[in-house]
Amino acid sequence: MKKKRAAALISAMVFAGGIAGCSIEKAGTASVSYVQEVVERSSSSDKDDPADNNVVNDVATGTITGGENSGPDDSVALPESGTSIIDQNFDDGGNGHFSIYNNGGSCKISNQDNELAVDIQRCGDVDYGNQVYYDGFKLDKGAVYVLSFDLSSTVDRKVACRIQLNGGDYHAYFEDSIHAGAQMQHFEEEFTMEEDSDPAPRFCFNMGLMDDMSADPGDHTVRIDNVRLVAKDVSGATAGAGLPSYPDAVTSQIGFRPDDVKTVVVRNAEEGGSYSLINDKTGKVVYKGELGELRYDEAAQKRIRIGDFSGYKTRGIYHIHVITEAAVQDTPPFEIGNDIYDAMFRDTLRMLYEQRCGMKVKGQSSAFSHDSCHTGKALIYGTSKVIDVSGGWHDAGDYGRYVVSGAKTVADLLWAYRDYDVRSDELGIPESGNKIPDILDEARYELDWMLKMQDEETGGVYHKVTCKVFPETVGPVDETDQLIVSPVSTAATGDFAAVMAMASEIYRQIDPDFSKKAKAAAEKAFEYIRDTKDTAGFTNPEGIVTGEYPDHGTEDEILWAAVELYLAGDKDCAEVIRRRWNPDIMKMGLGWAKMTGYACGDLIRGAGSELKDVTETMKKNLLKDADELLEQTEKSAYGCSLGKNFSWGSNMTAANNGMLLELAADVTGDEKYRQAAHEQIGYLLGKNPLGYCFVTGYGTLSPINPHHRPSQLAGNAMKGMLVGGPNKSLEDPYAKAVLEGQPAGMCYVDNSQSYSTNEVAIYWNSPLIYLLAGK
Incomplete structure (x- = not known):
């Protein structure tokens, strides 16, 4: 039997205060964006999950005793004086590694006569409406640089030149405006890098609507040539910091329940070693052991040894003292006890409350409190019609709201409530004390918003509501651009139908009126997609560059909707289930791009004999995937x-x-799977190659600079957020600059510029909420 979570469990907690995210922003003067069409990596074979870019802070170093430096040297070498940092003359016929970003503008770049030609069709509404940029260099504090280039334009106009922070507020280290005309002009200027070293700045030309333009000048061409950035004098420079030194000895920084398997993982122990479990209060050694056999870990590309102290079960606060031939070191303190996950469960769930939109939020501190935001009517894309879509959760580090990611999050909460009997009504949200479990109150806040996203006439569901572009680094109440509802999508409609059908069952006794409303909405949505042959994913309409959540096929969303409606009493959906279920191609995903796991999990556990043949193949596929995860x-x-x-x-x-x-x-009733599931919690909470507890505000070494606008503005991380984690593809400039050559499992950096490793999202928190609910 699964362990149930009693209401009393939460009441004893101490109140405390945390991609994807869904697409990627790129630098402008303040906030700019572009879309990278990548899809979430789920437990099966989904693709990478998108997040957006923004924010900046220094790499968290932490203080670690006896750890090896698993990254590069502690500092990055300075260039010699006179070294060219950027040197592009376009004589090879290429674009010199320059790229474009459009924010309301329109332009193309090409090489013409060995010069970079920027053909501008539209300037947009802001100075960075068209931007030509160059990444992949660094600036060192105290170094003197000379920037030079040649510039012309077929119309007289101003061009802004900037070397800037590539995230956060995108402020300039150097900037100037140049009046360009028909004659090619040479520009040259010296500047000193006064701020801390930056391993991933951006050099750019902004060619949007400038402050001296009364109207868009129309089609014209700007030409650029002989771009050079030279480190003129580095005698007074300070080299930037490299990656931190990571600990050799790691374990869960939160701890273990008395009967858990308990291990410490130690690298740099080629010749073996010993470990001692020490009571933090008394200083006494309570358990000793020798490290196990040498083995290789592919993710870290290191040989390691493991110490097992599962036999020790006495409650208390402890740390592990490790002795090897290389070093003497201690792990961070951790707890052995029955309620070790209670506070984290509360904070990871409360993170969703602090992401609420459309209402006044009282945060864990005043820095995370805000008044009602995004309450204005939203314009339906391509029409003049406006509707009220207030409410819901901000998705990630930005303030967009997306049906597909919201549905995954709600499904995780509903599963947690149903599977683990989560009954607490004392989590500290506005609805606490209303005699309804707070986990259902939180899910309901999103469900109520999702109902507003359904087209009343057709039953189809709009994919998302955002502004045209990502906001600047501002609080939620300060994003005041026009809200736009993007078109209906099959993915959003299927997900909506599924979670509304689930909700109709779960809320049947709690709120019968809402249950009926949810069931009717689910049925109407399902009729919109029941027989559709169009299973393509969503793509952003022209002019919208916020998170896309594109998907690459929506058969799984339709299947999921059919399953949940079947389980809610619509037996006619059995035929749709048989037609849509394809055991040969459907993997057991539990992410926004692959919902098959929810469909199969619920049908296996809830269907009768009518669909026994289907559930048998579903169970076979489920266990095949689970066995692969168990092996890994x-x-x-x-x-x-x-x-x-x-x-x-x-x-x-x-x-x-x-x-x-x-x-x-x-x-199956087989505990080997449950033990493997528990290992994932330990990995996330500190037993990983980096030694990070990846939940903000917990453990000794945890992220302090997440890619999350409210946290950036506060200067500290909101508590209880699960960050994205290692990403071997290095999909942001900061990651490329500092993580090149790192093993896959160590491609993470705690810097808010690194949106591809350090963003947060509601649907990243929700599976952790589910796992913690069962402990």
């Missing part, structure tokens, strides 16, 4: 199920894998 978990020295697949949002994937393993345990 057992191969990993750190108990991680990811193998070498560290993609965007890898921490979410690890948590999703934990959910799938719990599902396998539930349908």
